[in-house]
Amino acid sequence: MQETREIIDGCLSGSRRDQELLYRRYSPRLYAVCLQYSGNTDEARDVLQEGFIKIFENLSAFSHEGSFEGWMRRIIVNTALEKYRSKYYLNRIDDIDELAEPMADPGTDDFSGLEAGDLLNIIMELPPKYRMVFNLYAIEGYSHKEIGGMLKISEGTSKSNLSRARDILQKKVKVLTGITKRMVNV
């Protein structure tokens, strides 16, 4: 298999074939990220398309330090954030007082039977503001302060949204797990 570095060099030299090779290699994983942030396939395909255009435009800036996939993922996430800000900014919820993060009881739930596709569907069903905060905090590892800056909300709102997102996800996962177990027992 052709090395990623060779493909990047080919893309930089203007090779359309290498650009397509890069797209074919990484688009499935990045499209999953788009779906995770977008909530529906139409918006996800727009994010993927815009994101890849940015990736190609900025490819020369990649310094080969760190993960190339991580670099692309950040571009995709930023593209999804721009989309979210332009679409949902006017519908933002009011800031509320800072809330303590409710901690789920660790290790008491058995979610082992869940497929990745199920998890993606659950996360896509979340309201956008909860989905964004959950993705940025739980998946990407950003702090509430950073998330507040990205989404133009307060840290308190970020924590609140995260709390509500977790509640919703917990319930849906439990329901789905129950259904799965019942199906296995049948």
Place this chain on the structure above:
Amino acid sequence: MFDKEPNIDIVFRNGLKDLEVLPPADVWANIPAMPVARRRFGMVFRIAASIAALLTLSLVASWFSGNNGTVTSGPELASMFSDSEISGVADLQKPSAIIRKLTAVAPVSNPVAIPEREEEATIENSTSLSLPAIALSQDEADESDRKETNTHTTEDAIIVIPQRFSAFPDQTGQLALVEPNKSGDERFSLGASLSPSMGFSGAPEDIRLAELLSSEKGVPTYSTGLTFAYKLSPRFSIQSGIGVASLGQIVTGIDVFAGLSDFYAVKGSYLYRVETSSGMVVSGNTDLYLSDSKNRVGTFIPGGMADPSKYPLTQVDDKIHQIFRYLEVPLLVRYKVIDRDIDMNVSGGMSYGFLVQNSAFAMDGNNMIPIGHTEGVNIHTFSSQVGLGMEYSFSKVISFNLEPVFKYYMTPLSNLSGTLSRPYSFGLLSGFFVRF
């Protein structure tokens, strides 16, 4: 660390980590072909390499063409042969390089068969000729000039012997081969040079810096580039050009482990910093875990988030390599101390450097693993250098230079306080030069 987080976060983080979903088929068709966006300095290096290749070809071509006789006119010859060109043959001056048609020279006992026609002609592949046939001493030439002052026209046959000969015969009665000219009127020269060197850092007063330096080693480095010189006088010349200077060091005692990304999904910021004498190395490779026993490695991983030392990671190296490359523009003065077959030169001057590459990496066997870069490295540097060199001329236009050089960086490599390291290096500059 994960067991302190809500379980639902872990479920989604791990569950979605490797998820792949095929995108709609028409997305690729809507992504336009991207224009060529070449890396800036890659282009510079390619141009420099092309020029160096062309120069090499030119030198080879000049070398071969220099062995063939040529026919040219008087003014061109006058510019080619100055009074000082013909070393070791004081009486063979410029006019004697021009051999007039035989009818103007008397008496001739064993004339060489040179065409009587008043045309330019060439003697090819001649290695020895009978003296009386063609050569004139300066006095004879002058006398001949006086006698023919009124008759010299462009119709005079002008012959340039492919290799020059002494006006005086050797013991065999043949013309003695004369050393080719090595210093003409050519004032410009262009060359390509390479200087391998060894870098060192000065002894610091700062205790911490001394401690850091004790764990660091200089590595063989090099400078290479194109040089352009202008001769102000027979002995003085100024020199400039453009080149790349590479500096580097090895930081020992840093254990580098790979495989962190298999266990710990992180965002894209730097995870580790490593204190070195030349600045702070920041690690942008999220797959690596760094540690050492000298309190040089710090982590940006938030407390309680993870303890990578507990993961089964693979150690790939026990040191870090730092490389800094500067695009350099020197300005030097060169003085020719001895002007012989092998010239001796002293040179000195300054160079301005602009940082074009700053990288830190580990080695896994022969594979280079990027770590990150060094923060605080000065983008602009000024260095001074002195050299004592030898120059050997292969021909009138081509010479080879060999010059031990001492170089000292006047600006410290790092602009971080407490890490003022001023490296110096000893190198051996060598290169070919062509004059024009």
